[in-house]
Amino acid sequence: MATSLLGSCTPRAVTAQGRDVNTLYDIFFWIAAGVFVITAGLIAWSIIRYRAKPGDEDLPKQFRHNLKLEITWFAIPQAIVIVLFVLSALTLTDVNERVPEPAATVNVTAYQWGWRFAYEGTDVEVVGTPQQPAEILVPTGNLAFLLTSADVVHAFYVPKFLIKRDTIPGRTTRLDVAVEAPGTFDGECAEFCGLLHHRMPFTIEAVSPDQFQSWLDDMSAEI
Amino acid sequence: MAEELRFFLRSALFTILIGTIYWFLSYEETGSILLAGVVASSAFFVLVVGAAVRAARSGRKTPRSLLGFAEGPEDRPLILDEDAFPSGSAWPIVGSVAAMLVGLGLIYGGWLWIPGAGLALAGAWGWLAEER
Amino acid sequence: MATLDHALAHTAPRPTGVVGWITTVDHKRIGILYMITAVVFFIASGILALLMRAELAQPGLQIMDESTYNQAFTIHGTGMMLLFATPLVAGFANYFVPLHVGAPDVAFPRLNALTYWLYALGGLVVFSGFLTASGAASFGWTGYAPLSDSTYTPGAGVDLWIIGLILVGFSSILGAVNLMATIFGMRAPGMTMFRLPIFIWNMIVTLALIMFSFPVLTAALAALFIDRNFGGGFFDPAQGGDPILWQHLFWFFGHPEVYVVILPFFGVVTEIIPVFSRKPLFGYRGFVFATLLIGAYSFTVWAHHMFTTGSVDNPFFSAMTMLIAVPTGVKFFSWIATMWRGKLRFQTPMLFTMGFLFMFLIGGITGIFVASPPIDLAVHDTYYVVAHMHYVLFGGTVFAMFAAFYYWIPKMSGRMMGERLGKLHFWLMLLGFNVTFFPMHQLGLDGMQRRIPDYLPERGFDTLNALSTVGSAIVAMSILVFISNFLLSMKKGAPAGDDPWGGNTLEWATTSPPPHHNFRSLPPIVSERPVFDARHGVHGDG
Numbered sequence: 001m002a003t004s005l006l007g008s009c010t011p012r013a014v015t016a017q018g019r020d021v022n023t024l025y026d027i028f029f030w031i032a033a034g035v036f037v038i039t040a041g042l043i044a045w046s047i048i049r050y051r052a053k054p055g056d057e058d059l060p061k062q063f064r065h066n067l068k069l070e071i072t073w074f075a076i077p078q079a080i081v082i083v084l085f086v087l088s089a090l091t092l093t094d095v096n097e098r099v100p101e102p103a104a105t106v107n108v109t110a111y112q113w114g115w116r117f118a119y120e121g122t123d124v125e126v127v128g129t130p131q132q133p134a135e136i137l138v139p140t141g142n143l144a145f146l147l148t149s150a151d152v153v154h155a156f157y158v159p160k161f162l163i164k165r166d167t168i169p170g171r172t173t174r175l176d177v178a179v180e181a182p183g184t185f186d187g188e189c190a191e192f193c194g195l196l197h198h199r200m201p202f203t204i205e206a207v208s209p210d211q212f213q214s215w216l217d218d219m220s221a222e223i
Numbered sequence: 224m225a226e227e228l229r230f231f232l233r234s235a236l237f238t239i240l241i242g243t244i245y246w247f248l249s250y251e252e253t254g255s256i257l258l259a260g261v262v263a264s265s266a267f268f269v270l271v272v273g274a275a276v277r278a279a280r281s282g283r284k285t286p287r288s289l290l291g292f293a294e295g296p297e298d299r300p301l302i303l304d305e306d307a308f309p310s311g312s313a314w315p316i317v318g319s320v321a322a323m324l325v326g327l328g329l330i331y332g333g334w335l336w337i338p339g340a341g342l343a344l345a346g347a348w349g350w351l352a353e354e355r
Numbered sequence: 356m357a358t359l360d361h362a363l364a365h366t367a368p369r370p371t372g373v374v375g376w377i378t379t380v381d382h383k384r385i386g387i388l389y390m391i392t393a394v395v396f397f398i399a400s401g402i403l404a405l406l407m408r409a410e411l412a413q414p415g416l417q418i419m420d421e422s423t424y425n426q427a428f429t430i431h432g433t434g435m436m437l438l439f440a441t442p443l444v445a446g447f448a449n450y451f452v453p454l455h456v457g458a459p460d461v462a463f464p465r466l467n468a469l470t471y472w473l474y475a476l477g478g479l480v481v482f483s484g485f486l487t488a489s490g491a492a493s494f495g496w497t498g499y500a501p502l503s504d505s506t507y508t509p510g511a512g513v514d515l516w517i518i519g520l521i522l523v524g525f526s527s528i529l530g531a532v533n534l535m536a537t538i539f540g541m542r543a544p545g546m547t548m549f550r551l552p553i554f555i556w557n558m559i560v561t562l563a564l565i566m567f568s569f570p571v572l573t574a575a576l577a578a579l580f581i582d583r584n585f586g587g588g589f590f591d592p593a594q595g596g597d598p599i600l601w602q603h604l605f606w607f608f609g610h611p612e613v614y615v616v617i618l619p620f621f622g623v624v625t626e627i628i629p630v631f632s633r634k635p636l637f638g639y640r641g642f643v644f645a646t647l648l649i650g651a652y653s654f655t656v657w658a659h660h661m662f663t664t665g666s667v668d669n670p671f672f673s674a675m676t677m678l679i680a681v682p683t684g685v686k687f688f689s690w691i692a693t694m695w696r697g698k699l700r701f702q703t704p705m706l707f708t709m710g711f712l713f714m715f716l717i718g719g720i721t722g723i724f725v726a727s728p729p730i731d732l733a734v735h736d737t738y739y740v741v742a743h744m745h746y747v748l749f750g751g752t753v754f755a756m757f758a759a760f761y762y763w764i765p766k767m768s769g770r771m772m773g774e775r776l777g778k779l780h781f782w783l784m785l786l787g788f789n790v791t792f793f794p795m796h797q798l799g800l801d802g803m804q805r806r807i808p809d810y811l812p813e814r815g816f817d818t819l820n821a822l823s824t825v826g827s828a829i830v831a832m833s834i835l836v837f838i839s840n841f842l843l844s845m846k847k848g849a850p851a852g853d854d855p856w857g858g859n860t861l862e863w864a865t866t867s868p869p870p871h872h873n874f875r876s877l878p879p880i881v882s883e884r885p886v887f888d889a890r891h892g893v894h895g896d897g
Binding site (some may be wrong): 018035047051065084089092160 | 422425493494499501502507508592597599632634635636637638639641663665666670673674678680684685687688692694695696697698699700701712713716717721724726728729730732733736796797800801802805806807808809810811814891
Binding site for chain 3 (some may be wrong): 225226227230231233234237238241244245248249251253254257258260261264265268272275279308309310311312313314315316318319320322323326327329330331350353
């Protein structure tokens with residue numbers, strides 16, 4: 001519980017990019033906690049300290065302005081958001097950066113209601129349906145997902161990657177990650193896409209490059 | 224300059240500034256055109272409100288809606304011309320039913336436009352014929 | 356309603372009864388019609404929300420199928436935003452803008468009646484979608500293309516949704532022009548722009564946002580209707596259209612719309628806090644400046660709803676969005692400084708205002724999180740965003756709405772609301788609201804996406820969802836307490852008198868309820884709180 005709170009309750013990411021987002025979220029969380037404690041504290045103090053005493057009908061002092069104070073409470077939040085923006089922009093560059101020499105490039109097509117994964121440079125294709133969700137293997141290391149849609153807008157979302165990207169008909173979007181360790185990760189569709197939107201889960205299993213290569217060879221042989 | 228005018232003028236100038244920055248950062252057309260639309264609308268209101276303020280200041284006869292631009296002297300009496308306001312009217316609801324029928328006609332067939340147009344004409348006629 | 360009706364009917368020789376209400380052009384009656392209709396849509400959309408919470412209490416489909424669930428959240432969103440919150444603003448504005456500026460009515464009374472009826476009929480048209488064979492619209496209140504196209508969501512329910520919203524859109528635009536003309540052209544002598552009550556300044560910015568943003572929605576809906584029925588292809592990639600175009604148009608309206616439903620309530624709490632602290636607002640001009648800045652920024656942030664599309668300038672929209680936090684912070688500090696060294700009284704309006712301050716603070720802070728693109732890419736379209744927007748819209752708008760009701764119903768009806776039931780209502784709602792929405796932050800971080808009727812049991816979402824459903828039932832109970840309080844108070848409430856709270860603004864200078872055309876005489880207006888000045892013999896801007 002304590003570690004979860006220290007870590008601001010976000011699930012720990014399994015990608016290099018996701019860990020950057022974890023760090024950013026934690027910074028935001030602690031700055032936000034400070035802002036909340038100060039502001040809510042001032043409100044609570046006013047409520048407790050300045051409650052009218054029964055029977056006291058005198059007017060309190062009617063002060064209205066204090067230019068220095070007003071400039072201060074404009075300037076400090078302005079400075080905080082500039083810091084937060086710069087941190088966000090830096091992290092965004094990391095998150096959006098294309099990975100060098102991806103170990104696998106996967107062409108992902110979303111449709112109502114499932115996913116088609118095709119591995120670039122091979123004939124291997126995995127298709128999922130609401131009854132039989134897709135389970136795919138990827139190698140650990142750098143991955144590129146090229147995303148598009150066959151019908152409406154969907155979104156490719158792997159919670160453990162801490163990122164999602166829309167799949168848009170007529171366009172190709174791209175998502176690059178570096179998976180750091182083997183593991184199995186749930187994925188889902190995040191953009192509402194019609195009747196069975198909630199039944200588009202998929203599973204990504206990250207394995208060592210050798211295991212991945214042999215799985216890929218097996219799949220090719222089956223075709 | 225009247226504060227009412229400054230309001231729309233600032234809106235136009237701010238959106239010109241941001242719109243220009245946005246265009247050169249993104250070269251994205253839809254948003255840039257929409258921001259230009261905000262500039263144009265603000266500029267339009269600068270003209271309309273400007274004309275009303277000038278009319279009010281020159282003391283010329285102004286439309287009822289501009290009874291009291293608060294720019295006048297503070298001891299000016301409250302103008303309460305009871306006759307300037309209608310006491311009730313059935314035509315607004317007639318007009319809105321007409322609008323609904325015309326809209327529903329687009330879904331369920333043009334025959335709904337016959338009562339729709341009839342009510343719209345009746346509503347417009349009745350509305351304009353009312354005295355105040 | 357009997358008492359309200361009776362109280363208002365004696366004021367002038369006008370048609371009475373149902374005919375009187377249907378043909379009324381009196382801004383106060385139209386305001387009441389707006390508020391009652393908006394609350395009816397609030398309850399209807401709220402019932403849809405309770406049904407959704409019941410469905411989500413445990414994994415699996417228990418009480419409805421997917422299609423019904425999809426219709427429920429679509430009409431819940433549409434109803435709450437466009438048939439409840441926005442018309443509620445119109446209701447308060449109708450009743451209190453003429454009173455606040457010292458005018459006998461709005462500039463165009465018949466047009467005012469027209470806007471009400473366009474809205475009421477438009478809302479019915481939207482909800483009538485449930486009666487069609489294929490059901491109501493089922494693609495979310497955002498109506499993303501191409502899902503909203505006739506290929507993927509056929510049926511008359513969607514067309515009814517479009518036509519209904521176009522009627523509501525026209526209503527909002529015409530109403531905004533009317534109220535703007537009232538504020539600019541019909542102010543009482545001495546009421547200069549910088550002596551306007553802060554509620555009016557917030558309304559001015561709100562009305563400008565409506566005038567500049569609703570035409571975009573109305574045009575986009577018309578384009579969608581053409582796509583669906585006449586093969587337009589505006590948003591269809593197969594015909595050379597662009598789904599992203601819809602998102603731009605929708606959010607260019609949709610983000611200012613969020614401020615349309617919150618700025619007037621900033622205005623409400625900014626009227627209530629000085630009255631219940633017995634001090635003037637701290638930093639009036641700074642507050643006006645902050646309001647103008649929020650309005651201006653609100654047109655430059657629309658695509659922060661589109662970070663995940665990968666086709667908008669994320670840093671630009673992130674920067675503009677974060678900047679909005681600064682004037683919002685200025686408002687918070689103004690409110691605190693107004694209470695500072697005051698003599699605070701905590702009757703129900705002030706209680707709800709305090710609830711608003713804390714809840715909106717949480718919603719505002721999570722707003723900074725989702726303004727950061729890397730964080731938004733993680734939590735967008737999850738329950739984190741659902742939590743955020745409900746802290747802003749429910750914790751903000753709805754809490755402030757109840758503050759306004761407890762503050763102003765005595766003026767509108769001539770009777771005080773019950774304090775005991777009011778306090779019960781407040782504490783129940785505060786508890787229920789937080790139990791409902793706070794757990795959603797964690798659900799979102801854990802990856803529960805929005806707009807799903809069901810989730811897999813192994814994902815571990817069930818405990819927090821069950822908790823959230825319990826909270827929604829508490830909220831529903833608190834609303835029932837409010838309704839009973841209202842009905843009881845209208846029958847047996849203590850007489851309010853002209854000025855029960857020791858108010859600042861001109862509505863407290865006339866009777867409760869005010870007579871036809873509002874004022875027999877006005878106090879001299881030398882500051883933004885003329886009634887306070889008259890009571891305490893103060894002169895000048897102070």
